[in-house]
Amino acid sequence: MKKVKIAFNFEPLYLSPEQIIATKILPRHLNTLKAYKKIKASINEIGIIEPLAVTEPKGKNQPFILLDGHIRFEILKELGYTKIPCLISVDDESYTHNRYVNRLATVQEHFMIRNAIEKGVDEERLARALNLDIQSIKLKLKLLNGICPEVVELLKNREISPQIFFILKKMKPIRQIECTELMLSLNNLTVIYAKALLMTTNDTLLIAPLNKIQKNNPSIESIKKIENDITSLHLQYKNIEENYAQDTLKLVLAIGYLTKLTLNINIKNYLEKYHPEILSGFESLIRLNSIDLN
Incomplete structure (x- = not known):
């Protein structure tokens, strides 16, 4: 079995501010921003909950490079911290960590x-x-009480209304996953859409049946039809996505073959004389492909 490489060491290392080099230039008036004041108030009240992320130094007496936590780093320096908790990344590519934060x-x-x-x-x-x-x-x-792990994983990096989770809790796990994937595929993570999906959910997929008056709303059938259409489109999109690489390869090979055919003078002359419409079609495909490549 292939071993999985751990991205960070488990135990935090306490570093002085002088040992850390920031990699981002922060705004001049950062300390006037609401987010800055909120983080500062949190650190003042309860201390550091999440350590900074840094890389291992390249050599002896070399600084640690700060990957993530620049605002916290500035606040800690302002508050006079002499020792800052840091998690050491074993991957020195700084963009790798920041990409998912x-x-x-x-x-x-x-x-x-x-x-x-x-x-x-x-x-x-x-x-x-x-x-x-x-x-x-x-x-x-x-x-997250009542939310299945698959949904937690799907939404772990999304900033959404907590109300969506309380709506999903009314559904059984399989329907939670289905609705979450649907919302993500449409990039529509709104409370209104989550409620619409809840209203169109079959009672067998709910933790407890909804109020019949709500379910009998005439607009619910319309929403359900839209949801079915969207689900069908989503499945078609997934199918296209899965076959895209293979279809592209086939297209490249076909265009290459057509290009060789039209470069052959004898074949080109024959097509010009007896099948000009076919030659015109071949040349159009080759031109379109060259435009796409450019």
Whole structure:
């Protein structure tokens, strides 16, 4: 069995600010931004929950390169931290980590809050740090209760309304996955669309049947028809996506063959004399292919 390479060391390393080199230039008035003030308030109240991500130094006495956490790094320096917790990346390609980071993702926010609670931070203190009320903290803690792991994985890097998760919880796992994939394929992660999908869901795929008055709404049948049409289009799109590489290869080979045919003077003269419409079609395909390549 092939071993999976671990991207980060498990234990944080505490580094001084002088040992870390930032790789991004932040805005001049960063400290006036709402996000900056919120993060600063959180660090002041409960400390660092998520360590910075850095690369291993290239040699002795070389600095650690900061991959992720530039705003936190600036705040920690401003607050006078002399030791900063960092996770060491074993992959020195900085873009690899940054490509997948989205700190505002709803699922990640849930894990951050849960992690803080597990470390002993009380809900009131956490609410003050995040500028939220206690009820919001409680709701965020329960965000993924009843959500199947496949949906969590699909939505882990998305910033969406928490209300969508509460709508999905009313469905059985197989329907949760189906609706999530449908919303993602259309890039329509809105509460309104999630509610429409819920209303068109068969009772056998629901945790508990919906109110009959809601289900009998005349517009529900229209929404269901649209959903079926979209599902059909989604399946067609998936089929095209899966066959794209093979179809492209076949097209390249066919165009190459046609190009060789038309470069043969004898064949070209024959086609010009007896089948000009076929030659015209061949030349049009070759021209279109050359435009696509350019």
